[in-house]
Amino acid sequence: MKPAASPRRTEYVILGTLTLRPMSGYEIGRFIRGTIAHFWRESFGQIYPALASLEARGFIAGRQEPGARGQRRTIYSLRPAGRRAFREWLALPAAPPIPRYEHSLKLFFGAEAPPGATAQLIDELRARHRAQLAAYQSMETRLRGSLERDPHAPFHLAVLLGGVRYTEMVLAWCDEIETLLSRQED
Amino acid sequence: MKPAASPRRTEYVILGTLTLRPMSGYEIGRFIRGTIAHFWRESFGQIYPALASLEARGFIAGRQEPGARGQRRTIYSLRPAGRRAFREWLALPAAPPIPRYEHSLKLFFGAEAPPGATAQLIDELRARHRAQLAAYQSMETRLRGSLERDPHAPFHLAVLLGGVRYTEMVLAWCDEIETLLSRQED
DNA sequence: GGTCTCATGTAAATAGTTACATGATTTC
DNA sequence: GAAATCATGTAACTATTTACATGAGACC
Numbered sequence: 001m002k003p004a005a006s007p008r009r010t011e012y013v014i015l016g017t018l019t020l021r022p023m024s025g026y027e028i029g030r031f032i033r034g035t036i037a038h039f040w041r042e043s044f045g046q047i048y049p050a051l052a053s054l055e056a057r058g059f060i061a062g063r064q065e066p067g068a069r070g071q072r073r074t075i076y077s078l079r080p081a082g083r084r085a086f087r088e089w090l091a092l093p094a095a096p097p098i099p100r101y102e103h104s105l106k107l108f109f110g111a112e113a114p115p116g117a118t119a120q121l122i123d124e125l126r127a128r129h130r131a132q133l134a135a136y137q138s139m140e141t142r143l144r145g146s147l148e149r150d151p152h153a154p155f156h157l158a159v160l161l162g163g164v165r166y167t168e169m170v171l172a173w174c175d176e177i178e179t180l181l182s183r184q185e186d
Numbered sequence: 187m188k189p190a191a192s193p194r195r196t197e198y199v200i201l202g203t204l205t206l207r208p209m210s211g212y213e214i215g216r217f218i219r220g221t222i223a224h225f226w227r228e229s230f231g232q233i234y235p236a237l238a239s240l241e242a243r244g245f246i247a248g249r250q251e252p253g254a255r256g257q258r259r260t261i262y263s264l265r266p267a268g269r270r271a272f273r274e275w276l277a278l279p280a281a282p283p284i285p286r287y288e289h290s291l292k293l294f295f296g297a298e299a300p301p302g303a304t305a306q307l308i309d310e311l312r313a314r315h316r317a318q319l320a321a322y323q324s325m326e327t328r329l330r331g332s333l334e335r336d337p338h339a340p341f342h343l344a345v346l347l348g349g350v351r352y353t354e355m356v357l358a359w360c361d362e363i364e365t366l367l368s369r370q371e372d
Numbered sequence: 373g374g375t376c377t378c379a380t381g382t383a384a385a386t387a388g389t390t391a392c393a394t395g396a397t398t399t400c
Numbered sequence: 401g402a403a404a405t406c407a408t409g410t411a412a413c414t415a416t417t418t419a420c421a422t423g424a425g426a427c428c
Contacts, residue, residue: 007414009288016295026379039290043417048381069425071379083298090299093310094289098388102195103280104225104348109202110341112269113276118341124279147370154370155296155304158363162290165362169355176351177344184333184340193386212407229389234409255397257407284416376427387416392409399404 010046011054015078015086018060020152022077024067025051038132038163051076059085110181118181126174133167136160196228196236197245201264201272204246206338208263210253211237224318224349237262245271296367304367312360319353322346 013036017028025047032042054060059082062074078086103125110118143157199222203214211233218228240246245268248260264272289311296304329343 009286009291010415013291016291016298019295019298024379025381030378036291036294039285039287039294041284041286044380045382045418046416052381067378067424069378071424073379086295087298087300090292090295091303094292094307096314097285097287098227099225099283100195100227101225101283101348104345105195105199105202105222106276106280107348108222108225108341108345109205109272109276110344111338112202112205112273114273117277121280128282152297154367155294158296158366159290159294161362161366162287162293162359165355165359166352169351173348173351176347180344180347181340196387210407211409216406227388230408231390231410232388238409253396253406255406257396259407374428376425378424378426380423381421383418383420385416385418387414389414390412392411394409395407397404397406400402 010042010050011059012086012089013040013042014047014050014054015059015082015089018076018078019083019086022075024073024075026073028076036159038136039159054082058082107177119178122174122178126171129167129170129174133164133171136164136167140164196232197240198272198275199226199228200233200236200240201245201268201275204262204264205269205272208261210259210261212259214262222345224322225345240268244268293363305364308360308364312357315353315356315360319350319357322350322353326350 013032014028017023017031020031023031025044028051029042029044029047032040051060051062055062055076059079060076061079062076065073065075067073103121106113106121107118139160140157143153143160146153147157199218200214203209203217206217209217211230214237215228215230215233218226237246237248241248241262245265246262247265248262251259251261253259289307292299292307293304325346326343329339329346332339333343
């Protein structure tokens, strides 16, 4: 069976994360949740098996090291083969996302919805994205500050700006469709 | 085990599609690919089993009918319980999408990428969204024409505008980050 | 003593894609 | 007669989430 459009993506995020610094599985999960969650997520149920597979194939190396509180943990670092594989993957064209926007789906069938449901949908969307925008803005300030010294910062900022622009666009779209749909009622 | 954030979504798209008119499984697949593909996709491997399950639970009814070319096919229509279930689902808050943007992921790790890879990534993104925008624009013209007579049209237009605004935003973002990243090189 | 965070991992279930099998009819 | 479209369905695989199990140390 031919592989899917872009397979093993969990493994590539892990390899990418390990190009930044060696980390434990738990730290990788924290990093994803805290830094790239707005465009990529992974659960521990994916991370730990992927780490085992990557190590077995020689892409990463794990060594036991006591944590800050004396817990046992395994710190993984990138091996040359892992870095090579990751760079090759980076040069490949990015697979287009397969969208699954539940809010658009519910909006699409709005003619079938109980009264008020669509207005509420838009309100929820707006509230969620307003909160998101505030979170992005503090990240943006922090990132712009490290633009000079951190070679990763321009790329991280570029991606973050994508999140900011997306969120701003959703907010403007909420206003636009509210007007469109209310005009239609009369 | 507790259900996922928003389970059985394939079944709900099918119920929603059948609120528009009775259709065969094949037609439902065509409809999704042709009309709502920019925010939702389903494969036949999902559609046919879901139809069987929905029928077994009394949400839809299928009857054999010869197709335009004499093929055997089953036309499904919504039953009262199906419409009720769909309306209840519509009133529920929409689950936020779990994002998986490969292009953002590759951009994020741009410092590790071979020379030119990031520029190419942005070029591909731009080309894809330029084509997408052109496709949307002809859909928009058509939809605006039926705004008066079709009660679904305002909602369909609202969703389509989301696609248009998203695509315009990506195009502007491509220019923005190209400037940002090239300024960083010096 | 209870809760939170750190830490690793497995099991079960759901979700979803792709490939394949089959067969009719239409179009070139 | 080959290719495309209509039409239904299954099998295999990949992906992914959630729940659970376990245990240590930190904080209240």
